[in-house]
Amino acid sequence: MAENTTRINASPAQTFAVLADGWMYTNWVVGTSHMRAVEADWPAKGSRLFHASGVWPMAMRDETVVEEMEPDRRLVLLARGRPFGEARIVIDLEADGDGTRVTMHETPVSGPGQWLHNPLSEAMLVRRNTEGLARLAAVVERRTTPAD
Numbered sequence: 278m279a280e281n282t283t284r285i286n287a288s289p290a291q292t293f294a295v296l297a298d299g300w301m302y303t304n305w306v307v308g309t310s311h312m313r314a315v316e317a318d319w320p321a322k323g324s325r326l327f328h329a330s331g332v333w334p335m336a337m338r339d340e341t342v343v344e345e346m347e348p349d350r351r352l353v354l355l356a357r358g359r360p361f362g363e364a365r366i367v368i369d370l371e372a373d374g375d376g377t378r379v380t381m382h383e384t385p386v387s388g389p390g391q392w393l394h395n396p397l398s399e400a401m402l403v404r405r406n407t408e409g410l411a412r413l414a415a416v417v418e419r420r421t422t423p424a425d
Contacts, residue, residue: 278384279402283410285377287417289349289370292377295417296352296368299326302341305413307405308358310336320346330358355386362388379413381406 285292295301299315306328313327320343329336337359344365345353354366367382383402385391415424 278382279399279406280380280382281403281406281410282378282380283407283414284373285379285414285417286375287377288375289372289377292370292379292413292417293349293352295413296320297348301416302326303328304416305409306356307409307412313338319343320352322346360388361385362391379410381410 295305297320299319300312302315303309303312308330309328310331310333311329313329315326316324318324319326322343322345325340325342327338327340329338331337339357339359341354341356343352344355345351350370352368354368355363356366357363363386365382365384365386369380369382371378371380383406385394385398385402411424
């Protein structure tokens with residue numbers, strides 16, 4: 278299980294608002310290229326968003342479903358990412374002073390991503406999710422200058 282933590286300079290409600298906007302998904306999820314559709318009740322349990330991964334004309338059509346949701350606190354997703362299979366992503370939000378501590382856990386649960394899971398693939402997931410959380414922070418904080 279890949280685990281990443283970051284601090285975002287915004288409240289848990291502001292942070293969750295970005296997670297709850299399915300159209301923002303491709304702005305922070307590394308590897309996705311564009312949104313195709315978002316069900317109207319996103320992020321209610323069982324709701325889905327439809328995205329693509331990769332570069333046209335080789336883009337793969339995938340979807341992500343909400344398995345659990347606690348407003349301003351927790352979002353559990355089952356993401357399909359062909360050709361790698363499915364992964365469960367748990368995003369926990371915790372108030373941290375005037376900001377939010379965000380912890381993301383990603384676990385491959387099916388397909389080649391699960392069968393071939395090893396320390397090298399784990400390190401790649403950690404690196405990818407470090408970038409994803411950096412993107413999420415930039416969107417939530419609505420930065421006007423880069424953090425780096």
